[in-house]
Amino acid sequence: MMPSARFVDLEGASVLITGGGSGIGAALTEGFARQGAKVAFIDIAERPSLALADRIEKELGRRPLYLKADLRDIEALRASVAMAVEAHGDVTVLVNNAALDDRHAVEDVTVEFWDNNQAINLRPHFFTAQAVVPGMKRAGGGSIINFTSTSFLMNFPDMPAYTAAKAGIVGLTKGLAGNLGADRIRVNAVAPGWVITERQRELWVTEERIAAHVAKQCIKDVMQADDLVGTVLFLASDASRMLTAQTLIVDGGYL
Numbered sequence: 001m002m003p004s005a006r007f008v009d010l011e012g013a014s015v016l017i018t019g020g021g022s023g024i025g026a027a028l029t030e031g032f033a034r035q036g037a038k039v040a041f042i043d044i045a046e047r048p049s050l051a052l053a054d055r056i057e058k059e060l061g062r063r064p065l066y067l068k069a070d071l072r073d074i075e076a077l078r079a080s081v082a083m084a085v086e087a088h089g090d091v092t093v094l095v096n097n098a099a100l101d102d103r104h105a106v107e108d109v110t111v112e113f114w115d116n117n118q119a120i121n122l123r124p125h126f127f128t129a130q131a132v133v134p135g136m137k138r139a140g141g142g143s144i145i146n147f148t149s150t151s152f153l154m155n156f157p158d159m160p161a162y163t164a165a166k167a168g169i170v171g172l173t174k175g176l177a178g179n180l181g182a183d184r185i186r187v188n189a190v191a192p193g194w195v196i197t198e199r200q201r202e203l204w205v206t207e208e209r210i211a212a213h214v215a216k217q218c219i220k221d222v223m224q225a226d227d228l229v230g231t232v233l234f235l236a237s238d239a240s241r242m243l244t245a246q247t248l249i250v251d252g253g254y255l
């Protein structure tokens with residue numbers, strides 16, 4: 001369910017979301033659009049991204065700007081940021097959401113696999129931030145929100161490259177927050193628990209697994225992509241003006 005809260009300062013804000021075409025990113029694209037923000041999103045997957053932009057335009061009368069790019073390509077990433085700025089003005093809210101949670105056995109990981117994994121799960125987070133910072137400085141501040149995961153805290157066995165990147169995101173968040181705070185640029189991370197997106201349902205979900213997981217949450221609801229939206233809107237808004245360098249865990253209170 002989309003949050004009912006209204007953050008008036010987000011109306012008209014220039015927002016950029018990576019991986020905004022499906023899963024949690026799609027809920028964020030819609031959530032910011034519902035606040036009246038000017039939303040641009042980068043995604044490699046054209047079909048779901050265009051379908052999302054069509055649906056939002058039909059429902060809200062405002063079309064989010066879809067920018068097709070592969071975040072592993074830093075020049076393409078920079079060009080996308082420039083297009084978002086040209087269309088909507090300096091980006092004042094950046095959400096680094098895209099990731100790839102492919103499972104992998106330790107013995108199967110090659111150097112190429114490792115580098116490719118980090119090139120999606122960690123490297124773009126720095127370079128999108130680097131690309132938006134001059135505009136945030138011009139605008140007098142901004143908010144950068146990085147998606148990490150509770151998985152790296154939980155000894156997850158089957159995706160060490162992913163969990164290494166997710167731990168790295170927390171370090172990156174702190175480092176950037178320290179560096180950019182004097183310019184009123186806030187940098188925070190959001191760590192979801194298990195969120196049942198289309199991809200999760202397709203690849204990893206079974207009824208037994210969900211039931212076992214939800215049994216360990218304080219709140220006994222299956223988490224959906226929409227459940228991340230309110231936290232991200234709050235971090236984007238001036239409602240969280242002095243909140244920076246933190247990681248907010250959104251996992252229903254998983255034990």
Ligand SMILES: NC(=O)c1ccc[n+]([C@@H]2O[C@H](COP(=O)([O-])OP(=O)(O)OC[C@H]3O[C@@H](n4cnc5c(N)ncnc54)[C@H](O)[C@@H]3O)[C@@H](O)[C@H]2O)c1
Binds near residue numbers: 120149195196
């Ligand atoms: N779903 C969960 O249970 C869960 C749990 C913890 C953390 N997270 C984190 O939340 C964020 C969103 O997760 P999700 O489950 O919605 O992911 P998802 O896989 O469903 O969606 C990721 C989006 O990123 C895009 N993308 C992937 N690689 C890309 C690339 N190279 N260039 C451009 N776009 C690319 C995909 O096309 C997709 O639209 C991620 O950072 C993930 O690590 C998710």
